[in-house]
Amino acid sequence: DSGVTQTPKHLITATGQRVTLRCSPRSGDLSVYWYQQSLDQGLQFLIQYYNGEERAKGNILERFSAQQFPDLHSELNLSSLELGDSALYFCASSVSRSGTEAFFGQGTRLTVV
Amino acid sequence: GDSVTQMEGPVTLSEEAFLTINCTYTATGYPSLFWYVQYPGEGLQLLLKATKADDKGSNKGFEATYRKETTSFHLEKGSVQVSDSAVYFCALRTGGGNKLTFGTGTQLKVEL
Numbered sequence: 001d002s003g004v005t006q007t008p009k010h011l012i013t014a015t016g017q018r019v020t021l022r023c024s025p026r027s028g029d030l031s032v033y034w035y036q037q038s039l040d041q042g043l044q045f046l047i048q049y050y051n052g053e054e055r056a057k058g059n060i061l062e063r064f065s066a067q068q069f070p071d072l073h074s075e076l077n078l079s080s081l082e083l084g085d086s087a088l089y090f091c092a093s094s095v096s097r098s099g100t101e102a103f104f105g106q107g108t109r110l111t112v113v
Numbered sequence: 114g115d116s117v118t119q120m121e122g123p124v125t126l127s128e129e130a131f132l133t134i135n136c137t138y139t140a141t142g143y144p145s146l147f148w149y150v151q152y153p154g155e156g157l158q159l160l161l162k163a164t165k166a167d168d169k170g171s172n173k174g175f176e177a178t179y180r181k182e183t184t185s186f187h188l189e190k191g192s193v194q195v196s197d198s199a200v201y202f203c204a205l206r207t208g209g210g211n212k213l214t215f216g217t218g219t220q221l222k223v224e225l
Contacts, residue, residue, distance in 0.1 A: 033211070035213075044215075045214070098211045101162075104157040104158070
């Protein structure tokens with residue numbers, strides 16, 4: 001158990017809908033990262049937050065947004081969902097904003113039908 | 114930009130066979146290199162890492178050496194077990210950030 005908790009584990013929703021994925025980092029970790037794992041794109045970095053502020057941005061679509069709250073948990077919001085958004089979404093956390101090991105959660109499997 | 118290339122899978126081996134999974138990278142600067150493992154239904158776990166040229170990372174019988182001259186970080190294990198069946202990801206991290214760039218992953222199946 002990495003100590004990173006993601007909910008829900010599975011999510012099935014229809015095209016055009018909006019969903020929210022939640023991540024609780026390990027105790028004491030200030031950085032949260034979101035990654036998308038899909039069959040065609042592999043594992044891609046989406047976004048990083050550090051202590052409530054956006055730190056780095058990767059291949060995140062404009063339909064997607066994230067935030068980190070004062071208690072350090074993070075949410076990834078996906079809107080106007082398309083079939084191609086079906087993927088495994090991982091959250092990871094680390095102690096600092098750079099140079100330290102990131103611990104991954106078990107992921108949320110999103111299926112868009 | 115940064116990129117990681119891994120050999121395609123699946124790789125199927127008999128128990129106690131020797132394993133090599135090739136990984137090469139392209140990066141600006143001097144990256145840190147990682148191998149992550151993903152067991153079925155689970156998240157990614159850090160298997161080993163190396164932060165500078167000629168460093169050897171090792172864990173659970175797996176080894177990988179950071180080769181700057183060939184920009185490679187091949188994963189090896191002398192004798193695989195059925196329990197090693199998983200997907201293995203090579204990754205790199207550059208600069209001062211913590212963003213990881215992953216390869217496409219290599220599925221390993223070990224049979225009795």
